Amino acid sequence: MDFVSAVAVPDDPAIVNPGDLADARRLRTLQTIGMVCGLTAGAWLGAAEAPTKLVTSGLAPVVVSLAMVIGVFLARWSLPALIQGTSYIAADFRQAPHLIVWAVLAGCLWAVANTLTIFAVRDVGLSIAFPLWNSNSLLGILWGILFFGELRGADWRRWFGVLGGALLMFGGATALAIASAGQASPGNALRGVAAALAAGVMWGTMYIPYRKAYLTGMNPLSFITFFTVGELGMMSVLAIALSGGVTPLVHQLAAARHVLFWLLAGGVVWVVGDLFQQYAVKYAGITRGIPLSNTNQLWGLLWGVLVFGELRGGAHDILVKVIAGSVVMALGAGVIALSSVSRTEHARWRDAALREGERYGVDAEYTRARGIGREPGAMKFRRTWLDWLVVAAATAVLVGFAIIAEPPQIALDWGWAAALSIVTLGVLAGCAVALWRTTRFS
Numbered sequence: 001m002d003f004v005s006a007v008a009v010p011d012d013p014a015i016v017n018p019g020d021l022a023d024a025r026r027l028r029t030l031q032t033i034g035m036v037c038g039l040t041a042g043a044w045l046g047a048a049e050a051p052t053k054l055v056t057s058g059l060a061p062v063v064v065s066l067a068m069v070i071g072v073f074l075a076r077w078s079l080p081a082l083i084q085g086t087s088y089i090a091a092d093f094r095q096a097p098h099l100i101v102w103a104v105l106a107g108c109l110w111a112v113a114n115t116l117t118i119f120a121v122r123d124v125g126l127s128i129a130f131p132l133w134n135s136n137s138l139l140g141i142l143w144g145i146l147f148f149g150e151l152r153g154a155d156w157r158r159w160f161g162v163l164g165g166a167l168l169m170f171g172g173a174t175a176l177a178i179a180s181a182g183q184a185s186p187g188n189a190l191r192g193v194a195a196a197l198a199a200g201v202m203w204g205t206m207y208i209p210y211r212k213a214y215l216t217g218m219n220p221l222s223f224i225t226f227f228t229v230g231e232l233g234m235m236s237v238l239a240i241a242l243s244g245g246v247t248p249l250v251h252q253l254a255a256a257r258h259v260l261f262w263l264l265a266g267g268v269v270w271v272v273g274d275l276f277q278q279y280a281v282k283y284a285g286i287t288r289g290i291p292l293s294n295t296n297q298l299w300g301l302l303w304g305v306l307v308f309g310e311l312r313g314g315a316h317d318i319l320v321k322v323i324a325g326s327v328v329m330a331l332g333a334g335v336i337a338l339s340s341v342s343r344t345e346h347a348r349w350r351d352a353a354l355r356e357g358e359r360y361g362v363d364a365e366y367t368r369a370r371g372i373g374r375e376p377g378a379m380k381f382r383r384t385w386l387d388w389l390v391v392a393a394a395t396a397v398l399v400g401f402a403i404i405a406e407p408p409q410i411a412l413d414w415g416w417a418a419a420l421s422i423v424t425l426g427v428l429a430g431c432a433v434a435l436w437r438t439t440r441f442s
Contacts, residue, residue: 026372029438030283030372030373030438030439031283031284033279033283033373033434033435033438033439034279034280034282034283034284034285034288034289035280035284035288035289036430036434036435037276037277037289037431037435038276038277038280038284038288038290038291038292038293038295039292039293039295039427039431040273040276040427040428040430040431041273041274041275041276041277041292041293041296042292042293042294042295042296042297042298042299043295043296043423043424043427043428044269044270044272044273044276044424044427044428045270045273045274045277045293045296045299046273046295046296046297046298046299046300046302046303047269047299047303047420047421047424048266048267048269048273049117049121049296049300049303050266050303050307050308050417051064051068051262051263051265059256059259060242060243060252061115061118061119061122062115062118062238062239062242062249063239063243063249063252063256064118064263065111065114065115065118065235065238065239066238066249067253067256067260067263067264067267068114068263068264068266068267068270069111069114069231069232069235069267070232070264070267071263071264071265071266071267071268071270071271071398072228072231072232072267072268072270072271073228073231073232073267074264074267074268074394074397074398075267075268075270075271075272075394076224076225076227076228076231076271077225077228077390077394078390078391078393078394078395079221079271079272079275080221080222080224080225081383081386081387081388081390081391082383082387082391083441084219084221084222084381084441085382085383085384085387086384086386086387086390087381087384088219088221088222088381089219089221089222089225091381092218092219092222093222093226095216095217095362095363095366096213096216096217096218096362098360099209099212099213099216099218099226100226102209102212103209103213103223103224103227103229103230104227104229104230105209105230106206106209106210106227106230107227107228107230107232107233107234108230108231108233108234109203109205110202110203110206110227110230110231111230111231111232111233111234111235111238112202112234112238113133113198113199113200113202113203113206114199114235115235116195116196116198116199116202117129117133117195117196117199119191119192119195120132120133120192120193120195120196120199121192122192123189123191123192123195124189124192124193124196125304125310125311128192128322129192129195129196131172131297131300131301131325131326131329132193132196132197132200133197133199133200133203134169134200134294134296134297134329135169135170135197135200135201135204136199136200136201136202136203136204136206136207136290136294137166137169137204137290137291137294137333137336138166138169138170138200138204139200139201139204139205140204140207140286140287140290141162141166141286141287141290141291142204143204143205143207143208143211143286144207144285144286144287145287147208147211147352148211148215148286148352149348149351149352150285150286150287150348151287152348153348154339157339158339161335161336161338161339162287162335162336162339164335165331165332165333165334165335165336165339166332166336168328168329168331168332168335169291169294169328169329169332169333169336170332171325171328172324172325172326172327172328172329172332174325175321175322175324175325175328207281207286207290210223210278210281210286211281211286214281214282215352215353215356215357215367216353216357216360216362216366216367217362217366217367217368217369217370217371218370219370219441220275220278220279221275221441223278224274224275224278257401257404258404258405258406259405259406259408260401260405261398261401261402261404261405262405262408264397264401268398272428273293273296276293276431277289277290277293279435280292280293283373287336287339288336288339291332291333291334291336292333294329294333295330295333297326297329298326298330299420299424301322301323301326303420306420307412307413307416307417307420308410308411308412308413309411309412309413353367353371363376370442373438373439373442374439374442375440375442
């Protein structure tokens with residue numbers, strides 16, 4: 001298959017004119033950037049789940065989740081302020097104010113899903129729960145086909161690639177679900193598997209607001225700022241309800257103050273991964289970008305096995321099932337991600353974007369430029385004192401909790417933790433430079 005003839009601008013094809021389509025090099029670069037962003041997201045989303053192991057040290061799952069969401073809130077406002085500035089974000093939402101509601105809704109779904117993952121990690125472990133909740137990509141593919149025209153007009157090879165990859169991922173998830181029965185008591189295993197799969201449903205549905213945002217040209221840095229309003233609001237409601245009131249929740253947080261830094265840091269790491277996942281959706285679409293970001297299952301397996309010693313001493317057949325299931329799911333994700341976008345499918349995406357633009361009155365030039373990774377017109381923004389205030393406040397909170405932090409009272413291998421951290425930072429640096437050079441984080 002000729003790559004140049006098959007590829008299209010992955011996310012906002014609706015607004016690309018024939019001249020842009022003729023620029024094969026630009027199109028190829030954008031799709032490659034989307035794929036690299038998906039892989040980078042996988043590394044960081046995998047690393048972000050490591051702090052959830054603190055739930056095994058006696059912390060209530062709701063405390064772990066709330067603390068992580070607070071860290072997420074800090075990062076989702078400070079990183080966009082640092083990279084583009086609040087004036088840039090405000091201008092983005094003036095172009096498409098309807099997306100504020102969708103961003104808040106997506107944040108609510110994320111908060112519920114994240115809380116479910118904490119229960120899943122507690123009951124069946126990180127290396128098993130991770131691939132199960134990554135079933136979100138299967139649901140994301142379904143929504144992409146039904147609502148946004150993805151795969152419509154694609155030839156049989158692309159359908160076979162995406163659906164065949166989905167079946168591989170389902171097979172891997174099944175193997176891991178069976179293996180979980182050997183890791184916990186029957187009741188706990190069933191509860192953990194159910195929590196992980198429910199989280200997958202929540203996250204899979206969350207991609208609908210993502211897609212609506214990037215069809216209109218919304219910058220991921222702008223979308224995540226209001227996304228986190230829904231996250232923190234929903235998580236606060238869940239935490240108060242599950243803790244029995246505000247006072248018991250405050251007491252639990254106070255008792256856990258010496259480990260809260262690690263959970264806040266986990267939230268910050270998650271935001272970095274999620275930001276690159278958003279760029280993957282923007283430049284590679286749901287059906288390609290999300291499966292690539294779901295390679296976090298392999299990173300979760302590495303953190304769980306190498307750093308936290310999960311599966312150590314386990315029966316040989318359990319090890320085989322977990323490793324084989326993870327590899328099969330990763331292969332499925334790879335097959336899906338490599339099913340490139342045809343021009344016929346591209347036309348279907350264009351129709352979906354036109355409907356979105358007409359429905360909400362979004363400026364065509366705005367969406368056209370953002371779809372190819374450029375800024376509309378001569379938009380230029382400077383960081384102001386407000387941006388530096390937001391960054392300083394978030395940093396102060398993290399430093400304050402770091403000062404009183406104590407090492408978590410759980411067994412871990414610091415050597416492997418350091419090695420995985422170095423690799424993760426290297427992946428981030430390479431992807432960030434490539435994204436900046438190509439799109440200026442547009």
